[in-house]
Amino acid sequence: xQLVESGGGSVQAGGSLRLSCTFSGVTGRDYYMGWxxxxxxxxxxxxxxxxxxxxxxxxxxxxxxxxxxxxxxxxTLYLHMNNLQPxxxxxxFCAARRRSPYTSVWWCSRASSDFDNWGQGxxxxxxx
Numbered sequence: 001x002q003l004v005e006s007g008g009g010s011v012q013a014g015g016s017l018r019l020s021c022t023f024s025g026v027t028g029r030d031y032y033m034g035w036x037x038x039x040x041x042x043x044x045x046x047x048x049x050x051x052x053x054x055x056x057x058x059x060x061x062x063x064x065x066x067x068x069x070x071x072x073x074x075x076t077l078y079l080h081m082n083n084l085q086p087x088x089x090x091x092x093f094c095a096a097r098r099r100s101p102y103t104s105v106w107w108c109s110r111a112s113s114d115f116d117n118w119g120q121g122x123x124x125x126x127x128x
Contacts, residue, residue: 001026001117003094008122015084015126021077021094028121029053030094031098032108035068035079037090037124044111048079053105060086074077084126094119 007019019035026033029049033117034049056068067080077094095115101106109115 001098002094003057003096003117005006005092005094005118005119005122006106008092010125011084012046012128013085013128016023016080017084017124018022019079019081019092019094019122019124023038023075023077023094023096026075026096029047029099029105031096032103033070033094033096034108034110035077036093036095036110036112036115037088038067038092038121042090044112045090047092050054050077050100050103051108054108055108057110058110059110064111084124084128086128089124089126091121091123093121114128 002024005021029052032051035047036044038044065083069078096117097115
């Protein structure tokens with residue numbers, strides 16, 4: 001599995017960015033995927049995840065502002081981020097995990113320990 005993020009950058013508060021994660025070795029209903037972020041000195045935080053059947057979970061801090069979307073034909077995972085705030089500043093990572101036979105297709109996780117494939121990250125900086 002290979003994951004490559006892009007789309008990070010610097011924006012002012014209230015602005016928008018779209019992060020992309022191109023993936024290979026991931027097949028639709030066999031994996032769940034997610035976006036994480038990590039600010040300096042803080043633990044990695046699960047922002048959003050998408051299950052094999054498309055079920056989505058968001059962190060409360062981003063719900064209503066961020067949208068995760070998976071395009072299997074394009075082999076790309078997106079994170080659309082609107083109304084960005086300085087507290088959203090972090091390195092953003094894409095992650096994937098093959099679903100075990102005991103994991104329901106509607107299940108995904110925002111815990112980093114539940115993922116074993118990671119991209120290199122893309123930096124998002126929001127200024128006030």
